[in-house]
Amino acid sequence: MRKLAERELTSEGPKRAIGAKGTHRSVTVNLGESPIAWLHSRGHLSDRLFDAGEALRADYERAQLSPNLTMRWDPVRIKTGNYGSSEAGLSPSEKQVAAKQRFDGALAEAGKGLEDVLWRVVCAGEGVPQAEKALGWPARSGKLVLQLALERVADYYRTR
Template identity: 35%
Template sequence: MNKNTVDRGLRRNQGPTRPAQGAITRAAERLLAALAQPGAYAFADPLDGAALIVRSGREGISLGGGRFPVAAGEQLLAQDLVRPELENRRHLVLGPAGRARLRREAAPEGSAFLAQHLDLVPEEEPAGANAAAPAAPRLRDASESPVAWMARRRGSDGRPLLEPAAFEAGERLRRDITVARMTPRLGVNWGAERVDGSGPRDPAAASDAVVAARQRVRGALDAVGGDLANLLIDLCGELKGLERIEAERRWPARSAKVVARIALGRLAEHYGLERAATGPDRARMRLWRESA
């Protein structure tokens, strides 16, 4: 696809007779999915004007994403599912409408239009938290978690703001706080079990899973200790953003990011999470023999 082809697609996209978003061809669907990869873009094949080449890149590594017909790219352009890249107008990248469409298609039944605005992921509960859990997993918006926000962002050196071990530690603490019911409820819990018209009135009425989760939370906070424990409650329990934490504590700008990384690093040490799996330098020799 040369520049004139892209320009014709853009002019068609801007005209009053632009086709409404609807069904697209199978080739266009595959192209849309390929452009959803991190750093993916499509450009015209210099040797074949009727084909598009998709490339994706991460951390300086370029990977091939396949070849697609130009007609697929023109169809996605006409429906606003892709757009020319700002830095290079000859490159096509995934647009907001295309990302929303992919989220709707990947969403569970009944959550399609909710998923196009939220980053829905299945909630992972600790083992034994709910033995009688329904078959369908609970969904949550991953974009609400400031820990997930830090894991997705990169610093000036190109490295993630949060290591995978620290991210998993923060998510584990968040799940335990949720199971332990240590966060304030903003509305009425219509699904709670009732006995004689009322709910649990004392800790003895809580389930074993809730009690165990509270013990894990207390153990983790005691291991971190001090103000770092209070920070983890705000970060993983209350889901307060870094800017809000800085404002409430009157900290300098961008300081909460540094303190949060230290707190989550200590939490990962408490859970026994490491950046990489380690083992002995030399394994014990074993001899396998047939049994007599």
């Protein structure tokens, strides 16, 4: 999905553009591109690590762990055609619980200290530099730590 926006270019990286354009430089960014998709498209993550990150993010979203803004109006039972799935015949609540268990298992497999960068970059969509700053890490260390964490998550999900 392409969702383009203008961001002011600063020494810390792109920021949300504020006010009228003056002598400041701005860049166009795709808000629909996740940080791991950006890393993968530029060759910093292998297909295996990207797939593991996407599986973790999918479980995070299926488990509905992000804050909700309004009430959900989903029906109690949803009939699906994917009967070969391990979730075939489960209610939406049961699917949510199964996704939460997989998500918790993947974070546990990553280990202490690595779940923070996984959650920030993969699930919350923070950029690696922002995650490094929030975690108090040295610059350019986040990508390596994220790769280590995704290796463990890939083993958990048994991706390629």
